[in-house]
Amino acid sequence: MPTAIITGITGQDGSYLAELLLAKGYTVHGLIRRASTFHTERIEHLYQDPHDPLARIVLHYGDLSDSSQLTNLFYEVRPDEVYHLGAQSHVRVSFDMPDYTGDITGLGAVRLLEAIRKSGVGCRIYQASSSEMYGDAPAPQNEQSRFQPRSPYAAAKLYAYWMVRNYREGYGLFACNGIMFNHESPRRGETFVTRKITRAVSAILAGRQKTLFLGNLEARRDWGFAPEYVEGMWLMLQQEAPCDLVFGTGETHSVREFVEEAFGYVNLDWREYVAEDPRYLRPTEVPLLLADPSEAKRRLGWEPGITFRDLVRIMMDADLEAAGLPAPGEGKRCLTDGRLAWLRKP
Numbered sequence: 471m472p473t474a475i476i477t478g479i480t481g482q483d484g485s486y487l488a489e490l491l492l493a494k495g496y497t498v499h500g501l502i503r504r505a506s507t508f509h510t511e512r513i514e515h516l517y518q519d520p521h522d523p524l525a526r527i528v529l530h531y532g533d534l535s536d537s538s539q540l541t542n543l544f545y546e547v548r549p550d551e552v553y554h555l556g557a558q559s560h561v562r563v564s565f566d567m568p569d570y571t572g573d574i575t576g577l578g579a580v581r582l583l584e585a586i587r588k589s590g591v592g593c594r595i596y597q598a599s600s601s602e603m604y605g606d607a608p609a610p611q612n613e614q615s616r617f618q619p620r621s622p623y624a625a626a627k628l629y630a631y632w633m634v635r636n637y638r639e640g641y642g643l644f645a646c647n648g649i650m651f652n653h654e655s656p657r658r659g660e661t662f663v664t665r666k667i668t669r670a671v672s673a674i675l676a677g678r679q680k681t682l683f684l685g686n687l688e689a690r691r692d693w694g695f696a697p698e699y700v701e702g703m704w705l706m707l708q709q710e711a712p713c714d715l716v717f718g719t720g721e722t723h724s725v726r727e728f729v730e731e732a733f734g735y736v737n738l739d740w741r742e743y744v745a746e747d748p749r750y751l752r753p754t755e756v757p758l759l760l761a762d763p764s765e766a767k768r769r770l771g772w773e774p775g776i777t778f779r780d781l782v783r784i785m786m787d788a789d790l791e792a793a794g795l796p797a798p799g800e801g802k803r804c805l806t807d808g809r810l811a812w813l814r815k816p
């Protein structure tokens with residue numbers, strides 16, 4: 471059965487992809503960073519005792535800043551496929567840490583490409599490229615759209631994107647860019663806007679938070695459901711020839727609409743709880759992302775099924791449960807200020 475390496479296995483996408491590959495019979499090797507505390511929560515349910523000779527998930531310490539370890543990993547594992555998902559992936563943070571973001575998100579990909587080339591392992595590689603690379607290019611964005619990056623994160627991803635193409639053309643590597651638009655889930659990092667909102671609504675209902683501070687409510691994103699996107703990553707590496715493809719839903723919604731849908735789900739008026747805070751604004755914003763994913767559908771048969779409304783509800787249900795609250799329809803909650811928030815069935 472095939473062997474895969476996943477960088478970023480502890481992240482949202484890495485955890486779903488590991489599940490998918492294990493279910494397909496792969497042996498999965500994940501790169502994890504050393505930390506002083508455990509941070510493998512998203513893959514805990516997949517853990518297998520390394521003493522078990524039949525274990526099909528193996529974790530290796532390493533870092534995208536450390537080329538020698540990456541090269542050793544390729545010599546040791548000799549994978550069939552590599553999914554490069556590791557990155558400093560937060561756009562707002564990239565303005566505070568442009569140098570670090572360039573190193574890990576940009577050069578990290580090059581270190582990996584070089585490790586593949588130097589080790590002589592004939593594997594296929596998927597690069598997690600991003601819709602952020604389009605910046606303020608006119609919507610809808612597809613494989614032909616111009617890249618106009620508007621953050622250090624986007625510029626670093628664009629560098630990695632071109633290096634993937636360069637290694638494909640120069641060295642004949644089976645290297646693909648999946649240009650993915652935003653995809654979310656209950657495992658989304660807590661500081662990305664969708665998860666920040668669904669956690670806050672649950673915390674407000676539980677009486678642990680009063681106000682949700684947000685930045686730009688008018689920005690529009692094409693939000694999909696992460697487990698469907700990792701399927702697209704796998705499909706890309708099963709093609710006959712490598713290429714670059716756009717993945718998204720073809721629908722766009724504003725942050726304000728996400729807020730309305732999440733608060734509305736538990737029958738709260740968001741205007742009473744949301745306040746704007748300039749600290750969450752970005753020096754340069756990406757105002758509108760909207761995918762044209764028709765090429766991925768044509769080439770791979772890939773098509774997302776979860777709608778915007780479903781996505782908000784999946785995330786809300788998970789965060790309500792995590793906060794120890796009933797799902798809508800199961801009862802009503804009393805807010806700490808004495809008012810009742812009626813929870814209703816979807």
Ligand code: NAP
Pocket residue numbers: 477478479480481482483484501502503509532533534535554555556557558559560574598599600601649650651652653654659
């Ligand atoms: P995520 O949850 O932030 O996960 C990022 C992963 O990268 C984590 O496992 C993290 O490890 C790891 N990482 C960070 N710095 C590292 C370093 N120096 N060395 C090794 N590993 C490092 O991101 P995600 O949402 O799953 O996204 C996966 C990839 O797709 C990222 O490259 C992201 O930029 C890209 N992308 C995401 C989206 C989206 O909407 N989710 C859309 C387009 C592209 P720790 O757990 O140790 O922090």
Ligand code: F7E
Pocket residue numbers: 559560561562599600601602650651652653661662663664666683684685686687689690691725750751752755756
């Ligand atoms: O912001 C606005 C913010 O941080 C979405 C990453 O996975 O997707 C992600 O990047 C929008 C932006 O995601 C807050 O200004 C308002 O317009 O959830 P986000 P992102 O920047 O789109 C792309 C495709 C990636 O590749 C990235 O890795 O929401 N916004 N108020 C806010 N955003 C945050 N984080 N926090 C706020 O309070």
